Amino acid sequence: MNHPQPLSAHTLMVRDLLARRRPGYGLEAPFYLSEELFRADMEHIFGAHWIFVAVEPQIAEAGDYVTIDMGSRSILIVRSDDLQIRAFHNVCRHRGSRLCADRQGVLGNIVCPYHQWSYDLTGKLVHAKHMPDDFDFSDLNLRPVHVRSLLGLIFICLGDAPPQDFEQMATAMTPYLAPHQLQQCKVAAQVDLVENCNWKITMENNRECYHCLATHPELTVSLYEHGFGYKPDAHNADKLQGFQEILERSHARWEAMGLPSAEIDTLDERVTGFRTQRLPLDRCGQSQTLNTEVASKKLLADFVDPALGGLSFWTQPNSWHHFMSDHIISFSVLPITVGKTLVRTTWCVHKDAVEGVDYSVENLTAVWNATNDQDRRLVEESQIGIASGAYEPGPFSPFIEGLLDKFCNWYVQRLSALVR
Template sequence: MKVSADVRAMIERRKKGYTLEAPFYTSEEIHALDMKAIFGQHWIQVAVEPDVPEPGDYTTIDIGDDSILIVRDDDMQIRAFHNVCRHRGARLCNQEKGSLGNIVCPYHSWTYSLNGDLMFAEHMGDQFDRCKHSLKKVHLENLAGLIFICLADVPPADFAVLREAMEPYLLPHGLKDCKIAASVDLVEKGNWKLTMENNRECYHCVANHPELTISLYEYGFGYQRSPANEEGMAAFERTVVERAKQWDAMNLPSAEIERLSDLVSGFRTQRLPLDRDGESQTLDAKVACRKLLGGFERADLGGLSFWTQPNSWHHFMSDHIVTFSVIPLSAGETLVRTKWLVHKDAREGIDYDVDNLTAVWRATNEQDRTLVEYSQLGAASSAYQPGPYSPYTEGLVEKFCEWYIGRLDSYANTPDEQLASHGEKIVSFMR
């Protein structure tokens, strides 16, 4: 049985508008299920194109027990393979990043080309067929410089929907012509779903993120209207309308697209103004890099947010991009990988200062880690019970949980023999 009777019962009785039951955050059984049903079946954002800027450059990503090798080949195509030799299974590349001419197994020197073909395997006899021992490919999609992989035999087909919607928003920022100015790995002692839920709302932002809220309008992520905030909310709404007209004239889409719960490859995007005549998410709301992205000629282009199910969020501004990728490590530990990107021609110390570039999100990530860890401790308590989401500020958290429970339900009710083709048959789980 792929899903135990107890887990099935929790899936079926999940109460809409409330947090999940405690085992969804604390159980190693459910963690193992998440790795199969979620991270083993869906498009997972794991890297950016500047991770592998030149032919032979590679990066590795661990998803559960699977190590994935992402490499740029001699034709400048980015490919993904299982990081496993086809001889006796040794791991091929044992560093997080590097550069190579061919992929050579450190054990017995089986040698593969950058497109995964087995080139050399000594002492295997005249009947040995090299063509049957190429590296095992992993599905890869490159969305305007954001790299997604899928471990399923047949991945969800609705990535095409995501691509069609998002390329007009993302391409103007020129991610493929960026470089990684900084990268930080943070391990949170909390379940990955708590990390994602925390990201999907800003109910907590004013009280917990003083650096981030310098540039973010507090009304930009859901607020209950009241006489006390009516004037401020109305002013913000007028600003959104005015700036949207300006951006539309520049061919910069800004309208919200919200497909978080009705697609297998769920996503959301929106471009919003930044506060204090803001240009970027920095401590003074001004650009952190003088060399602007793409062909931009002005700095005040707001902040474009892009969220994907199940594991990423991103902020695109005129001068830099911040990407966040989440990978579960256990029921109670989660890797949050943050990367800051600037134009590839920007000069460190002249066009940008790394400390200034990263200050807001370094502080925010640490603050969020604390909040996630508080939540994990609470979920482990005998007093924990699912609590209600705010309909004003936590609607997108509910959509994440709705998506997650829907995907578990779909996996639980899919016969084993159909899992290989499950992705291409179901574009939307809502039925």
């Protein structure tokens, strides 16, 4: 008779922490500090879910590749000769060498730098010198990784059986994303920022704008103050109502143009949680720039009206995106260690936009370069405070931290479902 194996001390510790989480409150300190929890995150969150990692314009042509590092894992994403997107573990099947060390580049074949074993762009082993005559090449192709493109947004899943609800997200989001034609864009800029904090602090900071007015003067130029959450009272009722009227008028105008705008929110309801909504921008209402005018005179797709607000798209566990009439910004959060996180920001413009004529990189990136650096300081101070020994989880504001609560809900639900 087989008896169930006793749970490890590590598993019991994780389960106990998950069970103690109080809804509407933050997570306890070990979730941000513990190496055991970090290993659980890498196995059960980043190792089992759809993770946003890149945009198609980064690999526009056959042979183009990017590498993605998450913790100790490295993934190679390449555009094969048939123009399909393929993903592999960035590890040679001979002696385990990393195949591609650069962040991006162009390949003919994938050649291991150690012993020159070579793979074609479908991952098939095609050359291995000094091996026996009966050597079976077919057993040593690159290990594939599940990969999907959502209209130009590239997601990977490292698990054997990826969540099946990606297709539901794709169906819901296609009408929202398709008009912006990301696949017809080019990368105008990409900036990597390393934050000395746990990845969940980075994501929690993104999921609320409680801090925005006090710390993000460049970003809030284009944001309606009452549009990202506010405690209603007698003094702000008129302003809240005024924003609601602007929102309804804007949505009606955009919907009439074939641009879906209504909120969809499944952040803590699905395995592949996501949220989207098109929101009006303040002042000129055109783009997230310092003067709220377009950063690129060459609008995306066939747009003729620059004032299309900002379509926001959030995915669990690691991304957010802003789609505007003239450019698209994507953010990918990738854990490095328990206390170090990479935030990769990518700006895309129309593929025919000319730098120095239609746009300048400095103007295009000014708002989010400033905002990201401000956020870096905030999350690093949070990590220091959480590690101090005096931290205990505090309550979230129900008026302005609802998306933060949903991130924590999703994380606890997913880890609880997968930790065995």
